[in-house]
Amino acid sequence: MLPHQHLSSIARLISGRDAMLDAMSSAIERxxxxxxxxADIRHEVRSATRLAVVNSALRKFDRTNRAGTVARVLVGxxxxxxxxxxxxxxxxxxxxxxxxxRMARAGARYSKKRIEISHAKPLTMSVQQKMKExxxxxxxxxxxxxxVELDRAQKVDDxxxxxxxxxxxxxxxxxxxxxxxxxxxxDEIRMRAxxxxxxxxxSKVQFDYAVKDGLAGYELVRAIDVNNxxxxxxxxxxxxxxxxxxxxxxxTVVTDGDIAGLIAHEVCGHASEADEVVKGRSFLTxxxxxxxxxxxxxxxxxxxxxxxxxxxxxxxEGTPASRTEIIGRGEYKGxxxxxxxxxxxxxxxxxxxxxxxxxxRVFARMTNTYFDIGKWTxxxxxxxxxxGLYVIRPTxxxxxxxxxxxxxxxxxGYIIENGELKTLVRGMALTGKVLDVLKTVDAVGDTLQFSxxxxxxxxxDYIPVSSGGPHMRARMVVxxx
Amino acid sequence: xxxxxxxxxxxxxxxKEGASQAEVFALTVxxxxxxxxxxxxxxxxxxxxxxxxxxxxLGKQLGFTSSTLLSESPEDVVKRAKSxxxxxxxxxxxxxxxxxxxxxxxxxxFFDKPTANAGSPELLEKVMMLVQAAAAKNVSVPNGVLRASxxxxxxHNSLGVRAGSMSTNVFGFFTAKAQDGGVVGxxxxxxxxxxxxxxxxxxxxxxxxxxxxxxxxxxxxKENWTGIVAILAPSEGSEMVHQLVGSAASAENVxxxxxxxxxxxxxxxxxxxxxxxxxxxxxxxxxxxVVDDEGVPTRKTTLIESGTLRSYIFDSxxxxxxxxxxxxxxxxxxxxxxxxxxxxxASCGVTTLEIPAGTKSLDEIIREVQKGVYIEHxxxxxxxxxxxxxxxxxxxACIIENGEITAQVKHCLLVGNMYESLTREVVASSDREVHDYCVIPTxxxxxxxxxxx
Numbered sequence: 001m002l003p004h005q006h007l008s009s010i011a012r013l014i015s016g017r018d019a020m021l022d023a024m025s026s027a028i029e030r031x032x033x034x035x036x037x038x039a040d041i042r043h044e045v046r047s048a049t050r051l052a053v054v055n056s057a058l059r060k061f062d063r064t065n066r067a068g069t070v071a072r073v074l075v076g077x078x079x080x081x082x083x084x085x086x087x088x089x090x091x092x093x094x095x096x097x098x099x100x101x102r103m104a105r106a107g108a109r110y111s112k113k114r115i116e117i118s119h120a121k122p123l124t125m126s127v128q129q130k131m132k133e134x135x136x137x138x139x140x141x142x143x144x145x146x147x148v149e150l151d152r153a154q155k156v157d158d159x160x161x162x163x164x165x166x167x168x169x170x171x172x173x174x175x176x177x178x179x180x181x182x183x184x185x186x187d188e189i190r191m192r193a194x195x196x197x198x199x200x201x202x203s204k205v206q207f208d209y210a211v212k213d214g215l216a217g218y219e220l221v222r223a224i225d226v227n228n229x230x231x232x233x234x235x236x237x238x239x240x241x242x243x244x245x246x247x248x249x250x251x252t253v254v255t256d257g258d259i260a261g262l263i264a265h266e267v268c269g270h271a272s273e274a275d276e277v278v279k280g281r282s283f284l285t286x287x288x289x290x291x292x293x294x295x296x297x298x299x300x301x302x303x304x305x306x307x308x309x310x311x312x313x314x315x316x317e318g319t320p321a322s323r324t325e326i327i328g329r330g331e332y333k334g335x336x337x338x339x340x341x342x343x344x345x346x347x348x349x350x351x352x353x354x355x356x357x358x359x360x361r362v363f364a365r366m367t368n369t370y371f372d373i374g375k376w377t378x379x380x381x382x383x384x385x386x387x388g389l390y391v392i393r394p395t396x397x398x399x400x401x402x403x404x405x406x407x408x409x410x411x412x413g414y415i416i417e418n419g420e421l422k423t424l425v426r427g428m429a430l431t432g433k434v435l436d437v438l439k440t441v442d443a444v445g446d447t448l449q450f451s452x453x454x455x456x457x458x459x460x461d462y463i464p465v466s467s468g469g470p471h472m473r474a475r476m477v478v479x480x481x
Numbered sequence: 482x483x484x485x486x487x488x489x490x491x492x493x494x495x496x497k498e499g500a501s502q503a504e505v506f507a508l509t510v511x512x513x514x515x516x517x518x519x520x521x522x523x524x525x526x527x528x529x530x531x532x533x534x535x536x537x538x539l540g541k542q543l544g545f546t547s548s549t550l551l552s553e554s555p556e557d558v559v560k561r562a563k564s565x566x567x568x569x570x571x572x573x574x575x576x577x578x579x580x581x582x583x584x585x586x587x588x589x590x591f592f593d594k595p596t597a598n599a600g601s602p603e604l605l606e607k608v609m610m611l612v613q614a615a616a617a618k619n620v621s622v623p624n625g626v627l628r629a630s631x632x633x634x635x636x637h638n639s640l641g642v643r644a645g646s647m648s649t650n651v652f653g654f655f656t657a658k659a660q661d662g663g664v665v666g667x668x669x670x671x672x673x674x675x676x677x678x679x680x681x682x683x684x685x686x687x688x689x690x691x692x693x694x695x696x697x698x699x700x701x702x703k704e705n706w707t708g709i710v711a712i713l714a715p716s717e718g719s720e721m722v723h724q725l726v727g728s729a730a731s732a733e734n735v736x737x738x739x740x741x742x743x744x745x746x747x748x749x750x751x752x753x754x755x756x757x758x759x760x761x762x763x764x765x766x767x768x769x770x771v772v773d774d775e776g777v778p779t780r781k782t783t784l785i786e787s788g789t790l791r792s793y794i795f796d797s798x799x800x801x802x803x804x805x806x807x808x809x810x811x812x813x814x815x816x817x818x819x820x821x822x823x824x825x826x827a828s829c830g831v832t833t834l835e836i837p838a839g840t841k842s843l844d845e846i847i848r849e850v851q852k853g854v855y856i857e858h859x860x861x862x863x864x865x866x867x868x869x870x871x872x873x874x875x876x877x878a879c880i881i882e883n884g885e886i887t888a889q890v891k892h893c894l895l896v897g898n899m900y901e902s903l904t905r906e907v908v909a910s911s912d913r914e915v916h917d918y919c920v921i922p923t924x925x926x927x928x929x930x931x932x933x934x
Contacts, residue, residue, distance in 0.1 A: 045552050054737050058570045061544055063561055064824040066532065067551035080601075081526035085549040103525035103601045110609065111521045140568040162739040198739040198867060205741050207867045248896060248932040249705055279519035281623040281658055283665070359528045359820045361516060398860035400876065402623075402658055402667040405892050407860035407874035427865055429872035429894050432934065433701075458624065459654060459861075460817065479872040479894030479932040 006304030006321060010215065011127040011186065011313050018126070018185055020088055024177040027093035031179075033101060035108075038074040038117040038339070040178035040317070041096070043067070043088060044358050048170040049135070053147040055163055061144075068358035071096035073104045074340075077113040080104030083358045117339050119349050120317075122181030127313050129189050131217025135169045138218045143167050146193075146221060153230035154197045157238045162198035165230070167221070168213075176318045186313045190464060191220040192452070195230045199237035206243070206426065208236030208393070208411065213452035214466075215311045236393075239424055240412060246425035246480030247415070252388035253430060253476045254381055257449025259410055260469030262394040264371045265455065266406045267434045268292075268299055269467070270399035272326045272334075273352070273364035273457075274341035283404035283434070287332040293438035296374045299327040301336055303351055303367030309452030310367040310465035317353040317362055324350045326369075327438075338364050356461050366455060371469035374444025378471045381443045383419040389478060390414045390421055391430065394451075404434045428480040437474050445470030482531045484509055484645075487555065488637040491535055494559040496639060500566075502538040502578045504638040506774060506813065507531075508823040510630055511597070515604045517625030517655065520612050525601040532823035534813070537562035538578065541571040547824040574736075576801030579811075581641040584771040584778045585762060589647045591769045596649040596677040597631035604629060607682050608653075614686025615657050615668075620693055622686075625655035629677055632819045636776035646770035651677050652817055655685070659693035666696030667876070669858050671716055673767055673816065673915050692857065695889055696877050702893035702933035710853030710881070711895055712846060712925040713862075719919035720862040721871065723834055725899045726757055727918065728866030730784045730792075732799035733829040739867060741900060745790050751903040753788040758835045761809045765915045766833025767816035774827045775811035782808045784834075788904075796829040816917050836921040839909035843923050846908055848884040854931055855879040855886070856895060869900030890933075897929040 024041045031039060045067045052060035069092070070083035080103030082096045135143075150165035172188040192213035199206055210233045214220050255263065268284065276282035284292075293299075303312050303321030312321050317339050325333045337345070338353030341364055354365035382390065393411035400406060408430040414421040450468030484507035495503035509531045516524040534547040535558060544565030548558045608627045615622050628651070635645035653672040658665060668689045672680050713721070734740035742750060751757075761779025763769050773779050775797050783791050795803065796811030811827035813819075847855060858877040865871065873895050880888040910923035 057572060057574070059572075060826070061565050061569045062546065062824075062826060063544075063565055064547040065549070065553060065558075065561075066547070066821065066824060067549050068530065078522060079524045081524055083526070083528045083530075085530045085532065085551050087551060099527055103527065106601050106605055107515070107522035107525045110605075140565075144568065144570065162737050200738070203741070205739070205867050207739075207865075248894070248930065250934055275518070276623075279621075279623050281519075357821070359512075359530065361524050361526070395865075396861075396863060398874070400860060402656070402665055403876065403891065405860070405874065405876065409863065409872065427868065427870045427872065429874060429896075431860075431874045431892065431894055433892065477892075477894065477932065477934050479896040479930070 007127060007313050009306045010311060011129050014126045014128050021175050021177060021183050021185060023088060023090060024093060024175060025183055027090060027097060028177050028179055031097045035075050036073055036101065037115060038179055039072065039097060040176060041071045041093060042358060043069045043175045045173040046357060051143055051147055051167045053151045053165045056151055058144065069096065070358040071100045073097060073100040074115065075104035076108035077111050077115045078104050078107030115340055115343055117343050119342050120178060120180035120339050123318060124183045126185040129187050131189060132219040133217045135191060135218040149226045150195050150230045153227045154195055154234035156231050156234040159199045159201050159238050159241065160197050160234045161200045164196040166194040168192040178318060182318045184314060184318045188215060188312060189217060190309060191216050193221055193224060195233045197234040197237040199241055201241045204241050206237055206240035208233050208240060211451065213309050214307045215309060216307050240426050243412060243424045243426035246389065246413060246428045246478060248479050250475060250477045252385060252473065253478065254385055254388055254390045254416065254471060254473045256392045256471055257469050258394050258451045259391050260371050260472045261451060261467030262397045262408050264299055264469055265366060265369050265467040266397035266399045266408060268326055269366045269369040271401045272336050274335040274337045274345060275364045276401050277335050278341050278344045282401050284332065288334060290332050291330050292332045292435055293327055293330040294441045295330045296444040297327055297330050297438055297441050298372035300325055300372055301366050301369045305368050308368045308450055308466045312367060315351045315353045316355045319349045319351040319353060321351040321367060336364050336366060338362060354463050356463055360461050365457065365463055366465050368466045370448065370450065370467060371472060373446050373448055373470045376443045376445050378445050378447060381445060381471050381473055382416060382421060384443065385416045385473065386418060388416040390416050405431060406434055407431050425480065428478050430476045430478055432476045437476055440475040441472055443473040445472065484635045487533060488635050491533060491555050491559060492637050492639060494555060495537055498559055498563050500537050501540055502639050504536040504578050506534040506634060506636050506823055508634045510632050510820050512628055512630040512820060513600050513604055514626060514628035515601060515608050517608060517612060517622055519623050520616055520621055522605055525605065528820060530820050534823045534826060535562045536826060537566045539566045541573060541575050542566045542569045543572055543575060544569055545826045574802045575798065578638045578640055579642060579775050579777050579797040579807060582778050584644055586771045588645050588771055590771055591675060592647040593649045593676045596629050596651060599629040599677050610682040611655060611686040614683040615690040617690060619661060620657055620659045620690050622655060623658050627653040630819060632814060638776065642776035644772040644776035646772055648770055649675050650767055650816065651680065655689055657689040657693035659697050661697050664697055666693045668692030668696065675767065692877065696891060699877065699889040699891040702890040702931065704933045706852065706931040708928050709931055710850045710925055710927050711929045712853065712855040712923060714857050715914040715921050715923055716916050717856055717859050717862045718924040719916035719921050721864045721899060722921060723831065723918040724864045725866050725869065726784065726834060727831040730794050731829045732793045732795045732803060735793050736799055736802050742790055748790055749788050750790045751785050751788040752906050755785060755788055755903060755907050756837055757785040758783050759794050759831050760835050761832035763833035763835060763920060765920050767915065768814055768832045773809040773811045774813040777807045777809045777811060779809035779832060794829060794831060796827055799829050831918050834919045836909060838911050838913050838922045840911055843910050846910055846925050847881055847886065850881045851883060853881040855881060864899045869898040871899055872896045892934055894932040895929060896932055902926040
């Protein structure tokens with residue numbers, strides 16, 4: 001058993017010393033300056049294979065390998081960070097630390113505060129992700145053949161005029177040494193298959209999509225029913241050609257698990273990231289212990305769930321991932337922390353300090369964020385709704401950390417009349433004031449559904465996450481395009 | 482690393498490995514940034530990245546790979562590119578990599594040395610000028626980033642292309658929070674330039690503060706209005722115009738039939754008052770360079786002239802498919818951040834979209850609106866480029882009635898279809914701003930819907 005329980009389900013311990021980690025640890029140990037409160041060095045290798053078949057022809061086949069090293073230094077309450085793609089040597093590491101120190105000191109001239117990173121416990125571990133089938137052992141011909149099949153299966157109708165099928169496998173390898181004494185090495189392997197069909201009839205053009213992804217090996221691809229996965233996408237695009245414009249205004253909305261997940265992520269996920277709380281920007285600042293939603297609402301961020309895209313053994317700072325209850329039965333419970341925010345708020349870090357890569361900053365981010373289940377079946381929620389809108393297929397969302405609003409865009413839905421799904425409607429936005437919306441939740445389904453995606457914070461810094469939930473019912477404002 | 486030497490070496494190795502054609506894109510990006518958190522410089526950083534992208538061609542089989550050459554050798558990279566090409570099925574549409582052509586000017590034409598040399602001390606000084614201007618008793622700057630980059634690339638291919646370009650970019654994004662008791666207001670400002678000295682940081686701070694203060698007075702819009710005029714600030718209109726025109730005019734989407742503008746050359750796709758140009762040599766554009774990322778000379782291409790669709794944009798692949806010349810629109814770089822962009826093959830994309838300025842000021846446009854809204858800030862402006870539909874939440878907007886601003890509002894949805902909006906009169910203001918992929922004025926669109934709570 002690995003020291004952190006969740007690791008045993010997603011990773012296995014490996015042994016042996018690593019020369020690069022030795023060099024990084026050594027550079028940290030030798031680096032000393034009176035004003036340095038914390039320092040770390042990370043070396044990352046990010047490789048990926050991407051294939052895209054468009055209209056039956058291979059349009060893209062890429063293999064990439066990016067490697068870089070980044071050093072961070074904390075002085076006062078300001079960080080300096082320096083990264084490079086030069087070879088890792090004792091000299092390079094020393095230069096990175098010195099450069100980071102110089103910049104941290106420059107920033108610290110504007111502040112007199114100090115942050116003591118006291119919760120960073122020394123960990124020494126090398127872990128390797130568990131998977132049934134390493135995608136590197138599968139031939140490229142087989143991956144290409146899978147995509148060609150996906151593309152073929154989308155062509156369910158002559159009106160499908162454009163088919164797109166994408167395969168994406170990525171491998172992140174991270175080494176980390178820090179001034180608390182940690183020496184860590186881990187990998188993350190993610191798979192993703194995606195289809196998008198475009199249908200045209202006269203001047204009308206519509207699309208639909210489907211995605212399957214996760215922290216997994218090639219077994220994720222083998223589990224896909226090609227005809228079902230891609231065929232439904234093709235049919236979805238054709239059906240949208242005759243979809244009606246959705247109604248606009250405030251109404252009863254029933255979401256499927258994917259839309260519920262998008263709302264979970266945008267509504268309270270971003271505003272629960274503790275860097276937004278320590279500076280008082282989040283509308284959820286100071287709400288721990290306060291009732292913010294109806295009893296049926298429980299919201300969780302959990303980076304330990306096996307197989308999900310946002311799962312990680314450690315966050316970017318080397319803190320093991322964990323489960324954090326954000327809202328428990330309607331009561332606000334807690335925030336998502338980095339080493340720094342946990343120190344500032346006097347709590348334990350939650351494993352939510354994440355960075356896009358060696359070129360980006362670490363700050364508080366989500367992993368897998370979801371509304372927990374209730375007692376209704378999906379069918380019962382629809383049958384119990386006299387008039388409303390059933391919304392599915394999220395396309396994007398945008399948080400409103402300050403104002404407490406939300407924008408969630410969806411591709412399609414159905415008008416609900418007297419407990420039955422009726423007219424198919426096309427693209428729409430859902431919005432509302434978060435705390436008002438959550439208090440109107442009056443039905444929560446009993447089946448969880450997750451979907452993976454890529455999360456930006458503000459307008460950049462993209463990381464893999466997933467979000468999910470059960471079917472849910474609430475009052476929201478809808479605008480149909 | 483010496484990008485010319487590495488590019489030459491990879492090309493030579495590829496030819497030795499049997500490539501019928503090969504192309505190397507070598508990119509060095511140096512970026513300094515300062516992140517603001519709660520009025521202080523929270524993170525200052527320096528990032529230096531070198532990477533290459535290698536396209537390896539075996540007849541009609543194409544493979545692409547990329548690397549920072551940190552954990553592997555050039556020989557490893559070439560072998561991988563060859564293996565990718567070898568597995569790839571033949572692409573009958575592929576014609577050739579581009580031939581060498583004379584670039585329009587010196588490779589440093591869009592490079593500003595002081596901006597390239599700006600490190601954290603210079604950026605700290607600038608950004609704290611903004612913070613000091615914005616901060617007040619009830620206003621703080623909780624979030625912000627300012628970064629300055631130098632971007633230096635070389636493209637070599639086996640047909641003799643030996644080209645490259647150097648440029649600089651500055652990007653800033655700042656928010657301000659105003660608070661009055663339990664009421665909060667947020668201001669958002671971005672700045673874009675190729676020249677750090679051209680940005681007036683105190684003025685930006687003042688605008689940020691006044692925007693946040695004005696949102697304090699905003700109330701949720703409660704009605705549903707149809708048939709209204711929506712005036713979009715350049716920061717918002719630019720994203721919607723880019724998403725729509727950039728996708729519909731892309732020869733990639735035209736050739737794969739997903740663009741609604743396929744087969745529409747010479748047709749009226751917009752109101753006669755609208756002209757849209759893609760200008761790879763734009764004096765203010767953030768992606769301006771003397772060659773594109775395939776080494777093809779950049780140029781000005783009129784996409785829509787007085788409402789008529791005149792041209793698509795072409796990279797070399799799609800130009801070959803269509804039997805025309807590339808318009809210099811094979812791109813990898815991004816106006817916001819070019820770090821890591823070597824890892825993608827060039828694809829068909831806009832350089833800088835320009836819409837000519839009109840004759841009226843913003844105030845004059847507002848005075849002519851009977852019923853409408855002026856949008857300063859959306860949650861995030863988005864358009865479905867396939868259907869044209871949009872439904873965006875306004876976070877800071879002004880209601881216009883009978884030519885006057887009558888209320889400050891937030892939390893309402895602006896709903897419409899951008900393809901349809903373009904066919905109706907689009908009024909452009911007399912001033913233009915650079916934002917992301919665009920240099921455009923404030924734009925007013927008619928017959929839209931505003932949905933309140």
